[in-house]
Amino acid sequence: MSTDRSANMPIGASTAPVPDLWKGAHRDDRSRPRSRQRLLGPSSIGLCRRRAAYELHGTWPTDLDDNMHAAILGTWLHEGILRVLAEQYGAHTELELTDGVILGHADAYWTPSGQVPGVVEDVKTKSTRALDLVVRQGPRRHELFQVHLYAHLLRTGGLTNHPHLPTGKPLEADVVRIRYVGREYGQVVVHQQAYDEDVTRQALAWAEDVLDSQEPEAMPRDLDGPGLSVICDNCPFRSTCWQLDSLADDGRAPQTILAEDTAAITEALSAYADAAEIESAAKKRKAKARKMLDAADAGTYGAFRLSWSGGNPRPPEPDAEAMIRVLEGLGVDIPMRSGGRTSRTIGVSRVPEAG
Structure with missing residues (x-):
């Protein structure tokens, strides 16, 4: 009989390796086909012409962050939503659409049946704050461009490689729908409208402008830049676009290059x-x-909801002035540290017209 007892010893729970979820999630996300596509995608049209040009010209991303947790959670939620739409409601999902220049994947499509028209749907996951903005202001222009381009590609025979629908032939898509789903609490907001040829013409004209570009730098920056635009903050080309590597270490804003x-x-x-x-x-x-x-009760008033937060007592805080008096009374030198620099304050006034 073997005297080696190591095989019978319990494995220490504290030493069992724990795979890093987010490292693996980021590797998985970057390996997806959409992350590598180089044709112009409907999701990029109407957003920022320079970013779209970087994608079109195959520019290597300079900013692949490892903290895109919310976006990856949105991707996982998105996949579950499409599975439900397909299995519970008969939607055709993830349809590859192209006209040879634009390449996209429509989330869901329902073929016409009886009095029900053909419907193409795009699903977007949003934070609660972003969802509230949709409720107040409606879809953004690039979101309407995206879903209308899906409908346009369906209507012009752009469907490829599908096991159940005819490919290369026009399909009816008379209604476009954007379904917004809140990532935190699952709220759903739906925008639905008839297909609008004018919206499609605007989207195609925007895309044509990018397609005609000789280089990305010839395209304007359509957004406000890092620190002012969430889209710029998360853009994979932000360092190249805003020349972040050349900025001095003096707190100068990227927008100074403008x-x-x-x-x-x-x-x-x-x-x-x-x-x-x-x-x-x-x-x-x-x-x-x-x-x-100030004296109004929380509640709903017409189209507005009023709520209150805060107003709680704060815990005691150190009294800096009293401490200085105590130290001075004891004849002890007061510890000091560098005060740094004051914030720069801008002054802008209009020069009176000569007259």
Whole structure:
């Protein structure tokens, strides 16, 4: 009989390796076909022309972040939603559509039946804050472009490689739908409308502008840049686009590259002055409305919901002034640290016209 007892010893739970979920999730996400496609995708049309041009020209991404947890959670939720639409409601899902230049994958499509028209649907997962914006303002332009382009490609015979639907032949798609699903609580907001040829023409004209570009840098930046746009913050080309590697380590904003001459600076000053005047008037209106609501109970009032938070007692805090007095009374030197620099304050005023 063997005297080796190691085989019978329990394995220590503390030493069992735990696979890193997010490292694996990011590797999986980057290996997806969509992450590697180089044709112009409907999801990119209407968003930012320079970003779309980077994709079209095959520019290597400079910013593949390892903290895209929300986006990956959205992908997993998205896959589950499409499975339910297919298994429970008979939708055809993940339809590959192309006209040889634009390549996309429509989330769901229902063929016409009786009095029910053909419907193409795009599913989007959103944070609660973003979902609230959809409720208040409706779909963004690029979202309408995307779902209308799916319908356009279906209507013009752009379906490829499908086991149940005829490929290369026009299919009816008279209704477009965008289904928004909240990632936190599962709220659902649906936008549905008749297919609109005018929206498709606008989307195709936008795409044509990018397709005609000789290089990405010839295309304008359509968004406000890192720190001001969530889309820019998460763009895989943001360092290249905004020249982040060349910025000095002095806290200079990426947007300073836009103020390249006197004309651009003058334009920015005009925008700043105009916005400041509007902001000042809006703050006064907001301050008055806030004071009017100070005694109002939480609840729904017409198209608005009022809620309150905060108002709780704070725990005691150290009294810096009292501590200084104590140290001075004891004759002890007060510890000091560098104060750094004060924030730069901008001053913009209009120059009176000569006259």
